Amino acid sequence: MGKIINGRKVAKDVLNRVKEQTAFLKERGISPCLAVIIVGEDPASLVYVKNKQAACEKVGIISRRFSLPESTTEEELILLIKKLNADSSVHGILCQLPLPRHINEKSILRAIDEGKDVDGFSARIGFDRNDIAPCTPQGVIELLASENIDIKGKNCVVLGRSNIVGKPMALLLLLNDGTVTVCHSKTKNLIDITRRADILVVAIGKPRFITGDMVKNGVTVIDVGINRNADGSLCGDVDFDSVEPKAEYITKVPGGVGPMTIAMLMQNTIVAAMRSNAQN
Ligand code: NDP
Numbered sequence: 001m002g003k004i005i006n007g008r009k010v011a012k013d014v015l016n017r018v019k020e021q022t023a024f025l026k027e028r029g030i031s032p033c034l035a036v037i038i039v040g041e042d043p044a045s046l047v048y049v050k051n052k053q054a055a056c057e058k059v060g061i062i063s064r065r066f067s068l069p070e071s072t073t074e075e076e077l078i079l080l081i082k083k084l085n086a087d088s089s090v091h092g093i094l095c096q097l098p099l100p101r102h103i104n105e106k107s108i109l110r111a112i113d114e115g116k117d118v119d120g121f122s123a124r125i126g127f128d129r130n131d132i133a134p135c136t137p138q139g140v141i142e143l144l145a146s147e148n149i150d151i152k153g154k155n156c157v158v159l160g161r162s163n164i165v166g167k168p169m170a171l172l173l174l175l176n177d178g179t180v181t182v183c184h185s186k187t188k189n190l191i192d193i194t195r196r197a198d199i200l201v202v203a204i205g206k207p208r209f210i211t212g213d214m215v216k217n218g219v220t221v222i223d224v225g226i227n228r229n230a231d232g233s234l235c236g237d238v239d240f241d242s243v244e245p246k247a248e249y250i251t252k253v254p255g256g257v258g259p260m261t262i263a264m265l266m267q268n269t270i271v272a273a274m275r276s277n278a279q280n
Contacts, residue, residue: 002247011259040070091273092118137169139260160203212242
């Protein structure tokens, strides 16, 4: 039976730690502040932004929301980002994705000052050991650390190569001395690769894709996928029932990686505030 890594508990621990760090900074006259930019009225984005602001409130981080109309031009958005880059009272800047089609996402993400890029998207694949890394993959590393699962020298297999999850996930595992294989939709003989994994991270958006026959005994499985079943409930990319008996550690959906993303965003904001304080 696999031990379930409880993302809700680990996320709570991270948020408690962030709360203490926020209080520490406030005692020294620094009020950590996250600027949240949303362009347009995409319903899912509105919910994500609301959840991020609620998390800020919970841990004592000030959140400043900038709600811009759908018609905002790329130049106007870059101008706002430049203003926030120059504002020393703002420590983190988050631009909620997706952006309207007429705005080039890359240009916007690159406009965010590297030290304030708490989503970790501007550097994309270029980040290094001490840089702020994208939140979801960083959450996966935190989940592994919570169970003292050593990454060093392990065969780590990542399914998915998106800029938001797969690629930065592979890089973070590599930075933690894992031996990393990245698989995607064109990968041949996938099962031969997944069966060799000591640590398998799945982020493809295909419900219950990974089944028990695709993993070896003693594997650690982290399921990043979030898919909706016909009845409205959520499931991951891993067929929990067939994989769990073979796994040493495994995450569930919901309650695994999901809660970690916002927790890591809060942590990144505090790291950005601490670093900006150290520089001033
Ligand atoms: P994308 O759709 O951007 O990327 C999916 C990746 O999976 C692609 O690289 C694709 O390959 C690969 N893929 C698709 N089918 C297969 C297959 N049969 N075998 C191997 N690889 C395959 O998705 P995201 O990375 O944005 O998200 C992945 C999942 O993670 C989604 O379910 C999403 O909802 C979830 N997610 C969860 C988060 C959380 O907080 N827990 C945060 C972000 C995402 P190719 O490049 O060749 O097309």
